[in-house]
Amino acid sequence: MVTETVAENARHAVAVDDLHVSMTDLQQELRQFEEPLNTLPPVNSLPDELLAEIFAFVQAAHRSKGERPHSWLNVVQVCRRWSQVAHSTASLWTTIEVCGRPEWLSRCLVLSRGMLVDIEICDWHDRLFNPQILLPILQPHHVRVIRSLTMIGIGWISVLSQLLKMGMCSLEKLQLRYTQWPCFFELDTIDVRSLPRLHTLSISGIEAPSASSTYKDLRVLELRKFLWQSVTFDRFLNFLQAASGLRKLTLDDCEFRSTASGKKPQKRSPVYLRKLVSLDITTSHSFRSSEILWMLRAPKATSVNIQLIGCSPYNSIFGLLPEDPATCLPLLATATVAELYVREGTCEIIATHGSRSIRLALLHLGSSLEKYLERGMADMTRIFSAAPVTRIVIAGNHHDTTSLIDWALLFESSPLLEELVVAGSGQRVEEMWEGLGYAQPPGGQAVDICCPRLRSVTITGKEDIGAIDATEKLFDAMLAALTHRQERGCKLGELRLDLRHWGFPYAQCHGRYYENLSKVVDHVTYSDSDADNH
Template identity: 25%
Template sequence: MATDPPNGPYHRLKPSLPGLSREALSSLLAELVKQKEELTEMISSTTAALNALSPVNRLPDELLIDVFLHVQAATRSWPRILVICRRWRTVAHTSARLWSRLDVGTRTPHARITASLKYSGDLPLDVTFDRNVKVSAILDELTPHISRVRALCFVEVSRDEVSSVETFLRNRMPSLRTLHVRFDPYDEDSEYDSDSDFDEREEEMAFCFAPVSGQFPSLEELVLRAVGLRAASAAFPLLKVLQLSDCNDEEMSLQSFVSMLSGLHGLRSLSMRRYHSTRDDGPPQSLPQSLHTLTLEDEEEWTCTYVERLVLPPNLSRLSVSRDAVPDSPAEGLLSTRAISACIPQFPDHPESVRVLLDAVQSVRIDLRDAFNRVSVVGTAGTHTISLAAVARRRCIMRPNPADELVELFSCAQVKDIQIFGIDDEHETTEDDWWNVVCWLRSIKRLAFTVEYGAGDVRDSILWRLGCNLNDADEDYPLVPRDLEELRINAFVDDSEELLEKLSHLLWYRQEHGERLSRLFVAISPRPGRSKTQESNAFPHAKYQATLAPFVGFVHCRTYGKWFADWSYTPPPAPMVDANITQ
């Protein structure tokens, strides 16, 4: 190889470096660096040309922005798209919509906050602060743009930041539609013995939110946790949703609080969970006529207090009352055995009461073990829904008695549909309890229930009381409910043959008394721990169909499935019999 570097590219040459002089090496290095820069530029332009041919880069800017918005909705790390390519970065920076949503987490770089405020232009801002975010400095940067803030959500703010949040909320926000402010309801500095079974922590108010008239003219949704609310109705002329929770406002009387609620004339949804004022005497106050949903979750003394002091509007379509668990014996962890109905005043002074709504109920669903480990009852009257719940399960103690609850709550109603889910051993219901239900609720036309495996003697359940123990036909035996049209049974049983015998006797007995059942749905599993194929083969579907069909208008049999007892399940138009199962 020649000592002097020839003209042309050097990136493929392998010069004998030890044989070159210092001057030659310097010249060679300079030429290589120059060509490296040229090659880098060529690679970049070639890559750009190649990327331009990809399908995604053929999209117009408007569609590409829509794609970015979907990415933004799915992940907080959406700014990674800025480093994919030059065009994406350019398009992203020209879209104000993409920057108008600002989600601030503990790892959100300050540059992203600055970029959102810069590139969002004049569009409304939707700002969310995650838990443990230091909000003080960010709120200072946000203040010049406060007129653009449309949604402001504090997921949970440290009590060290109370003054910053309170100061910021004193500003007028003409565009604000949604405001969520949540603090930890317990002050870390308060004295509390965590090892004691008797020392209960009490919620403490972080600060009092007291806006003035005209401060939030566009606010539609307000959610406060551990924050007191004292405001004139003129402060929220458009408020539709109000949620208050975990706060003891000892400086506001209950009468003043109720009066404030009655003045929110556009309110559609009101939710209160452990939100307390100072009790005092006063007349009931009418809730806004626009209110459709009322949710109360508290100890029964407070739910009773609110229900007595609030006159329910005639258009109320959903009422939900839940009772917190109050240990009778904290050392043993046993829950209160008081019933759900205890949180409802039985004889209120005003006519627009919960009792009036309960008496109008036509459809009832009772979940004996819902997702929150509660007994819950949902009653429906047309478009009106009344939901009642109580935490009722701990250390194998199940309260209240669901059969007693149904009679207590709906004995004066014309209930036509009842769904009962989750009957098991831990509900202290007996044969006589269920007999009481069908005697009192005589208007039932459709009945569905599930009996969980492990319910001990199923003969003590509603399954047997509905007629499965009618071993002897007796003309004087009271047939209840008389107008029953549809029955759905969803259960684990050890002896499907015995169940078939009892069911056929029940259907025959009703037919003999002129009360032929129109529809019967049976879903049975002999015992758990089997595969679906084994369960299907163990249940004699065809035999059930053939035996029961003469006594009922339509019969449908399947292997056990919890969904089966739900009215939303629609069976096939013709009876379904598995061809591979013989009688």
């Protein structure tokens, strides 16, 4: 019995020693974490100035997530000191959103301590709330510090008129939005003499003022979704002609009053917006699109976005443009990159030259995608026929709609082509290779090669469209076209393939074609886009 007790005590002693060793190791590991943390000062010990900067960062993070501007207040309610720092930092209270009764507006105006403020007044649903109650709060000394004013709804129209008469000398940006349709309200004339700093006007769903003086000194003008019953398109052009400093113009589905019955439209020269940097136009009237594009010229614009809503399944982008698109959109004649994307009822063509770009998009609501790729390629061929295009991207469903003739015409119109990217889904990409071999350079002989500068070709799937299938026809056409080019001194420099191997196993395809492709291409990258699903 004594012997067993001694042995058991010995085992316990060993176990205790092991536990001490483990405890020592854990304490040492804990110190490795604690020492770096202890070198950093805790938030509570930071000076008020840095704490205010942290609050500003948290506030900006909440706004970037689309949350209410005052959602960050949960942070400053942690303790009394944090609350004091926040309430004494005027810059934290300069963005004010009013969604109901105006007590919040009054409090923020006091806490902002005379700094310029940005106010957004949402459409209220409280029938007992009288919009006129805002006026006593926004007394002249508060009106003068409003830098940006956004009003949503129509209950505030009478309030806005009275505010503007008070002299909003600091107002730079005015946004008015009404989301219901139709709306028959028209804004009164905005006296720009009382708004010397106003440079941005954004109106949506409400008829804009019809006085030309409203737009003379603007730098940004955004007009969306309303019928301008008192202004014709010709008169609107006069407004723009007077707005010589305009930098950004957005016209989103705006309708203008028609000319008088029996009266012929006045012939006039196009309006040149020489300082315009950004032009964004969306229209659902195909007969109006070509007129708008022909009459508005922005020779220095770096970003042009034209979105057309097709009324017929037979519409095409080129058919909705003026007769000579490059005249009104000069970048189409100088573009070095041409891209075509066909997906989800949308066909879009993007032209790029350096930092400047033009996006032409056609929306076919409720139509199938069957002929989109074919029409899009035909549009590209015509639009970029005189452009020095060196890179082409074609993304869409490559099924039975395109032929080698479509591809051949595209290649023949792009003699300077250096890089080609074909993305999307489908099983008929071999038509591209057949078209490349079939195409002839303009005025060339049978022995000449089309696109002699072509050095890189990429065929890959696209996440929002699908994957391109590997087939024997594709590889046979690819090998034939590349061999043909190599024999004529135009060996391809790089070939990147990312294909889906459903009916044609990757190992079999790689073993049969990879070695032969490597003989006619300097560098081949070959991968299986569906490898994870095998």
